[in-house]
Amino acid sequence: MTQTKIPFLFMRGGTSRGPYFNRADLPQDRETLAQVLIAAVGSGHALNIDGIGGGNAVTTKVAMLSQSQDDWADIDYFFAQVSVEDKQVDFKPTCGNILSGVGPAAIEMGLMPATGATTTIKILAVNTGARVIATVQTGPDGVAYVGATAIDGVPGTAAPVQLQFMDTVGGATGAFLPTGNLRDTFNGIEVTCMDVAMPMVIARADAFGLTGYETAAELNENRDFFAAMEAVRIQAGEAMGITDVASSVTPKFGLLAPARDGGTVAARYFMPWTAHPTMAVTGAQCLASCVLTPESVASGLAHLPNENPAKITLEHASGLIDVLVDYEINAGGIVLKSAGLVRTARLLACGDVMVPREIWSAQNENSYTG
Template sequence: MKEQIRVPVVLMRGGTSKAVFLAQKDVPADLQVRHRFLLALFGSPDIRQIDGLGGADILTSKCAIIGPPTHPDADIDYTFTQIGIDQPTVSYEIVCGNISSATAVYALQEKLVPVQEPITTVRVHNTNTGKILRMKVQCADGEPLVEGDCEVDGVPGTGAEVALDYSGTSGGATGRLLPTGQAQDKVHVPRLGREVSVSIVDVGTVCVFIRAADLGVTGTELPGRLDPDIHDIAEEIRRWAAERCKLDAALTPFQILIGPPQDYQNNAGDRVVKASEVDLVARMVIKDGVMHKAFPGGGSVCLSVAAQIPGTIPAEARGRHASPARIRIGHPSGVLGIYAHVEQAAEGEWTVREVHFTRTARRLFDGTAYIRRRLLEEN
């Protein structure tokens, strides 16, 4: 085994994503060595990630690094990393709401936080944003529950509910809920030869919202069904929004196509989601023809808030903007409901009073991973 390094790992599902969980003490402190370590662990770059733990999908090529708290109001530190699949990239841009839900369960199972029954609140310091996330985990017999009646579209069956409070994440990337100060902005898109309207909002994860109809689509399309040009146009808009917000980012803002409530077939092909079940439809599209198969947790927080700010593209698609409200997002796998309470101060600034959603999470595997030592050596 001299040619390989042993690393303790835990595989967790959080919502509609999976991630490799690592203890901070087991991860190299030097950033360049850490990048090589994570790429080797996941088997990247390789479209199949066949020589590592990656799942060859953006929803499963994720890593959570958990360590002792460096914030006085937190119980643990959580660093999220998105690992490139066919590219040797390690990104710290986003928080990942789905995987966030698993951090609290992990912390309780690893005895990093004492269990309190029937509900334990875990305060998670997300180092990507510097914000505190609060999770409420159902517990019994000294450990987190697995079984329950909480359903998450895109996850088979039901499980014990994990409630996530993202109220403190407003302006995490840009410093402002509306980074440009406007509910809508105009961007010239060279591929279209004209301007389109967008809304940029920063809470949970900074997103740029685009009317699906402005790109000639409905917003009900499923993964693999959009013309590649749509992905390229959305990427042009994302880059413009990143520059506008002074973000040196490869993944954010998330580019989200928005449409009004409509009937559509879900990605599994076993259900027709009715217009009456949703307040709007949304699709997260990425360059290279990729679409999120469900909907990102951080993006859902951002969308639920945006839908309650008059003048934004999500609010227009919803058709009203009364707050507080539970916003029902129609995504490729089904429906996701997010509760948010947004208020406007006398001087016009918008404030997020409350925003939360529920996920399910559980441990799938724990054991030892083996990393080729030579891959950690500098090329």
């Protein structure tokens, strides 16, 4: 059978994993691109048995990189969320965990040179317009992956990747509070609709009769909760100006509860049709911003730090994640300047992924007969 081979890197970025491609090696039109990514990941089967996905939404993510034409950025990062089972691709959101691997991948692909003990890469997240500065550990042999930094949700330690997020407000909807309100009520559930790094609908866990300390597995088994949450998410998403909410992963959903393990607040994040096993980097920024915003649904849940930038520690389903938020509060509300996080990444494999030629022939030397 004749197939088309596409060069790729297989990387863990933060607590997510997936293929990283050079955008030039993929079809340019979105419809064909979506079909290529579905075939590569193996969407359409719970185990992604006919592709390289891992049977979970955190392992069916795709990063596509190119040298940027933007005056500020070095690298353009185009993200795709491929569904596990229903053969859909969502190009609306971005992913901060996968972004953790963008700097290392850009160097590995030769899109960016290593410059010394550390290499600073300016990344434009083209899905949302966010600007991110990534600092990657490098050396004479290129990217350094070995280090002493641990992140909850990933075994062992690795070299740190420092991320500084800017221009994260209103990337998807154009507004910090897309509905214009600090609080809205849908189906009797009070929520805050917020767009910081990722558009989200945020509620208190007890509004759904939950503690907020449930494991991801316990939440995934609670289908009554998911049905109630999805009804609220769809109504809230439409109020936020987001189209096709029922078939899109945006807005995401988050739950908050008082901290119990030394953090600032307990949080659970949804992708949205399953519970995230840890915490999304983008979602962490939005949830931290909600915690800092007076009169949001988070008000009264946490003892806030007095310093600025403020470290907000979210207790998620697998541990903790720290978000360092540089902000100010004025008469108009909260003004976010930037958010910083530390993640890790690792190159797991590299080579060519095969897709059936009837999906994309590439019309170039990438065809492979086997």
